[in-house]
Amino acid sequence: MLLSFLRKNLRLTGTKYGCGGGGCGACTVMVSRYDPQTKNINHWSVNACLLPVCQLHGAAVTTVEGIGSTKTKLHPVQERIAKAHGSQCGFCTPGMVMSMYTLLRNNPQPTMEDVTEGLAGNLCRCTGYRPIVDGYRTFCEVNSSRPELFSKGDLLPLDPTQDLIFPPELMRLAEVKDQTTQRFCGERMTWISPGSLNELLQLKADYPQAPLVMGNTNIGLDMKFKGIFHPVIISPTQVPELEWFVFVGVCVGAGCSMSFLKSVLERSINDFPPESTHMFRTLLQQIKLVGGQQIRNVAVSTLGGNIASAYPNSDLTPILAAGRCTLVALSKDGRRRVPIDKDFFLGFAKTVLKPDEIVLSVFIPASRPNEIVHAFRHAPRKESALATVNAGMRVWFNENSNVVKEISIYYGGVGATILSAERACQQIVGRPWEEATLSDVYSTLVDEIKLGPSAPGGKVDFRRSLTLSLFFKFNLAIQPLPKHIQPGYQEFQNVLEGQSAQDPVGRPMMHRTALSQATGEAVYCDDLPQTDGELFLVIVTSSRPHAKITHIDFSEALKLPGVVDVITAKDIPGKRFRTFTGYDEELLAEDEVTCVGQMVCAVVAESKAHAKRGAAAVKISYEDLQDRIFTVEEAIEKESFFLPRRQIERGDVEKGLREAEQVYEGEIRIGGQEHFYLETQSFLVIPIGEEKEMKVYLSTQHPAFTQEAVAETLGIPSNRVSCHVKRLGGAFGGKVTKTAILASITAVAASKTGRPVRCVLERGEDMLITGGRHPVWGKYKVGFMKDGRITAADFQYYANAGNVVDESVLVAEKILLHLDNAYNIPNLRGRSAACKTNLPSNTAFRGFGVPQCMLVVESMIDDVALKLGRLPEEIREINMYKEVSLTHYKMEFDPENLVRCWNECMKKADFRQRRQAIDIFNQQNQFKKRGIAIVPIKYGIGFAEAFLNQAAALVHIYKDGSVLVSHGGTEMGQGIHTKVQQVASRELNIPTSLIHISETSTQCVPNTCPSAASFGTDANGMAVKDACQILYNRLEPIRKKNPKGTWQNWIITAFLEKISLSATGYYRGHDLDMDWEKQEGKPYAYFTYAVGCSEVELDCLTGEYRTLRTDIVVDIGRSINPSIDIGQIEGAFMQGLGLYTMEELKFSPSGVLYTRGPSQYKIPSFCDVPLKFNVYLLAGSSNPHAIYSSKGIGEPTVFLGSSVFFAIKDAVTAARKDAGLTGPFQLNSPATPERACLACATHFTQMVYESYSNPFVVCFLLSYPKNSVKKKKRKKERKVIFK
C-alpha cells in the first residue's frame, strides 16, 4: 500500500497510520492526474492505507511534507490549523491538512459546507473539531466580529500560485497514451494492469477467479482483515472504456469513482430539464453520504465496484434498482444489458455476473413526468458510516392523477442482499396514493420485510421499524435535520492588570509543537527511523474466553521465511506478571486463558508482514472451560468480584426512605468505551549490548512504571532501563498498564534476540487487547418529597472489570467518591463492585468511573422529575449543594462556584426562553421533537493515593542562555509542555522561545507519577516552578551586580563565577487520603466545577438527532492557557458525547469483540459537533490549591457530554407524551438512534412489536441468551411501550 511505501521506503512519516481501513483519514494524501482530453489536472484526497502503489502509474502524490515546512515556508492550511488550536496530540493533523489542502487546490474559495464535506472522512479524538472548523472557516467568506482565541490578522494568505506544480513529465506521459499492460510480481502475488479493454477481457477469461481491483476499498479490506488471498489481481484502472459518460439519461463507465459520478450528476442536473432530474438529484444526495471524501475519490470506490460487490448495505444499489438503472456486462463472448434489480443480486456478495464478465457501464435513466424518486439511509453516524438500513423508492403516477402506475421499493441492510418489497408494491399499483392505501402498505411491509432473530447486524426491531419509518418518510418527504455549523463563542478571563507583556501565563498560546504537527515533522514513536537489524513483533492472542492451554505449537511459524523467534512466558527471565491492587496479571498466558484477546505469545520477524504470517501459523490447542462469565449479572450470580468491594454511607438511608413521601426504584446501563487514541500502542526497544542496558522508546503516560515493569521482567535493575517519550498521539488513560505489559514483552524479545524490536499494534489488535472504559450497571432507590427534595438515595454499581483487575478496584472506589455529584442528599449510600468476567480487562479512561457513576445519579434525578411531573432542571436546582458543606466522605468544601456556574449557564444559554420555544416546537411537530437539558458536575482533582501527587523536574540553563526543561509529565495533546514552558518563562523572566522541552525520560527525571487524574500540570508545573525559582535565586547576585545586563550576560557571568546552572525541582503534592474503614477522608485537593446545557432535535422515525447548541460554563480558577484549556473542555465534551450517544462496543455470545475498527465503532466526527458550541470560563474565580490559581481540567467535562444524552431523553419524553406515555422510562447509554427511536414508541415501532403476536415472536424471545435479566428488561421495555 502507498502508506507503508511512504513511511518505510521513502521515510516520509508525516502520513500516519490510524486504522489501515480507510476509516480515520490519518493517512490522507493528495493524488493528482493529468487528463489529456480536458487538459485539466485533477486532484483527489485519498486514503494512502487503501491505495496500492501499483495503481499510481502516471499519478503525482503530494504528502504533508510536500506542501510546507517549518524549515522553509508553511502552507496556510498548516499554519491555520495550528494557530486556531486545532492540533492537540497532532496525530490526525497531517490528514486534516491534506484533506483541506486538496479541497483548496480544487476550490480556493470553499463554502463551509465544502469544508465540512471535505473533512468528513477525518477523525480527531482530541479537539472536539470546533477549533479545526474555526481555523479552516478562515478560508471561507464568513467573518465574525467576536473576540477570538487566535488572531486572524497575521495569518498567511492563501496564494494558489505558490502551490506545487504538476510534474510536466507526467503530462507528457499521459499525452502519449501508450497504455501498455503493466505487471508487478511480488513474493506471492501478481498484479496485472491491462492497457485496453480487449486485454482486460482476455485476462478475465484467463483468470476468471481474479478480482478486478478498482478502488480496492472492498477487496483491499478483505485481504487485509479477513486474510483472503488472491494470487492474481487485475486492475483495469487504465482502461478508458471504464471511465466515461454520455448524456442519454446518464451513462457512465463502471470504473468511475464516486466523486467523478458526483460531478457528472451535477452537470446533468444543470443540463437536463428540471422535471427529468429527480433520479439524478436523489443519487447525488446519496453519493455524498458514501464514506468520506477520500473513499469517494479517484482510484477509490468505483460505481462498478460498489455494484459488483453486492453487499447488503450498499447505499447505491437500492436506489439504482428502484430507479430502473441497467448495466452492460461484457466478456470475450459478447456484451449484454442487465437490469440492476432484484434478479441481479443473488445473495451476499453474489450477482448474476459470470466469472469472466466485467461491468462495462451503468445507465441511469432520467426521470419521467410524474415520477418521484427518493433515497433514505440511517447510519450509526450521520457521515462516514455504513448504513444500518437504507432504501430507494420510486413512484410513477398516472398523468394528472394520484393513482399509482408503477412503484418500486428496495431496502438495503435487511438481508443478505438488497430486498425488493414486491408485495407491498403490488398492493399500491392502480390505487390512489392516500391514507387507506398506505395503511395497507405498512401492514404488508411488516409482514414482508422480516428479519430472523439472529440476523447478522442485530438491532432487529429497530431495523424492522425503520423499514416502515422510511416508507413513511417517502410519503412525507420530511425535511432533514439542520447541519450548518455556526461560529462558536469562547470567553475567558483576561490577565491581571499590570502583568508584563512578555509573561505568557494566562494568555492563549498555541500548542508549542502545533506547527511541527501540522507539517508532519513531529516525531511519534513509530516515526523513529529503522535501526540496524531491527525486528518486528506481532502478538498472538487467545481465541477462547476461558480455556486451558494444552499446547502451543509454533514449529510451522518458525519455518516461515523471515520469522526469527517466538516468545512465550518461558522466555521471560524475570517476573512473569505485573501486580495491580494485590492481583497478579500474567504478561503472557502460560496454562490458562481467561478472555478472547489475552496475550499468549509473540512472533518476532524481519518485517511486519513476516511477523503477521508467523503469528497466523502459531497453533494453540485449548481445552475449553465451561464456567464463563460475560455479564455483570452472571458475575453477581456467581459472586465473581475483585476485592475489596467498597461501601460508603452517610445519614440513615433506611429511615430517609421510610420518611419520604414517594419512593422510586430505577436502573440504567452505561456501555463501555474504547479509547480510540489515533496513535495505536507503539514501542521500539533497543538493547545497547553492554551491561544489559535497554533503551525503550514508547508512547506511554507513565514512563517510570514502564521502566520498572521492563526491569522486573528482564530481571535487571531499573538503572539499566531508560524510557523515552517524545509525545503520544492521544492516550486518555489507555496508555498506562497494558502499555507497560506490551513494552515488557517487546523488551523480552529484544533481550532474547539481542536485536532492536519494534511493536506497533494494528487498530484491531489494539482494540481487542487493551480494554477501555468500564461498562456499569447502576441501580438506585430514591426517596423524595412532593416538593422535589430528595431525602434518601441508595446506589449500587456493578462495573464489568474483565478478566484481570488492572485498575478496576480503584475505579470502583472513585465511583463511590463521586456518587453525590452536585447534590446534597442527606441520607446517601453507595456500594460498588468490580465484576470479574471473561472479557478483556478494562482500565483507566478519562474520568476514571466518574462519567458512569454521575450518569446514574442524573438518571435518578430525571426519574424523580418524571414521577413528580416536573422538569429535571427544577429537581437539580432544588437538591444542589448551596452553601459550605461536607461531602458524604466528610470533606468540607464551598460550592459557591458550582452555583455560579449553574446560574451563569442558565443565563448564557437563555435556558428558560428556549424551554418555552421547545414546548411550542414540540406541539407543532409530530415526528420531530426537540429536547434540552442542563447538568452540573463537581469533580475532585488529585490522587487519593497521596504518593502519586508528587512530581520532579530538571532544568538546565546552557551558556548561550537557552533553557532545557525536563519534567515527569508526558505530552499527549493536553498541552502540558506548553503550560510548563509558560511557567518556566514566568519564573525565569525570559521569553518562551528560549525554553525547550525535548522529551520525557526516566534518565532525566526518575520515579515520576503518571500524567493522569487531571493533575499533570498541577504537579509538574509546581516542580518546574521550584527548579526555576532555585535557579533564578542563584542568579540574584549576578543580576544585582549588573541590573541592566541581558539574560545571556547573566548566564555567562554565572558560569564564569562557577554558579551551577542546573537545578532539580520537587513538588511534594497534597497529602490526600481516604480511609475506607471509617468512610471518610480528604481524597481530593479541590473540586473543578462545570455546567453544560445542550439542545437537540430528534427525528423520532429514525432516532437520528442533531445537537443544535451546547453552552458550557467551567470554573477552572485562573487558566494558565485559555486556548489549551478550552481545547480540553471541548475535546472532553465530545468524548462524552460519544460515550453517551454513539460509541457502542459489541461482543459475540462467546466473548469476541466485534467492534475492532472505525467501520464498526463510531466515534464522533465533524458531523456531530454541536451546531453552536459556546464555552465560557467562569470569571472572577481563583484557586489557592494549585499553580497560579488554576485548576485541573483534563477529565471533568467528559461528563457534560451527558447533557446531550438528557436532551435526547427530554425529546423522547415529548414523543412519548404524544403516544400517551408518561412517567419514568429507562434509556440506557449510549442513547443510540436505535434506542432513542424505540423509546419514542411511535406508531411504527408499535406495529413491529404487535407483529410479534405470531409464533415467530416466540422464537425471537426464546432466542435471547439465557441472560435472564436481559429477558426481563426486554419484557419490561415492551410493557412500557404498550402501557
Ligand SMILES: Cc1cc2nc3c(=O)[nH]c(=O)nc-3n(C[C@H](O)[C@H](O)[C@H](O)COP(=O)(O)OP(=O)(O)OC[C@H]3O[C@@H](n4cnc5c(N)ncnc54)[C@H](O)[C@@H]3O)c2cc1C
Ligand atoms: C471506509 C469505507 C467507508 C465506506 N462507506 C460506504 C458507504 O457509506 N456507503 C456505501 O455504499 N459504501 C461504502 N463503502 C464501500 C465502498 O463504496 C465500496 O467498497 C466500493 O464502492 C467498492 O468499489 P471499489 O472500486 O473500491 O471495489 P474493489 O474493492 O476494487 O472491488 C470490489 C469487487 O468488485 C469487483 N469489481 C470491481 N469493478 C468491477 C467491474 N467493473 N466489473 C465487475 N466486477 C468489478 C471486484 O472484482 C471485486 O470483487 C465504504 C468503504 C470503505 C472502505
Ligand code: FES
Ligand atoms: S489509516 Fe488510512 S484511513 Fe485510517
Ligand code: FES
Ligand atoms: S489532535 Fe486530533 S487526534 Fe489528537
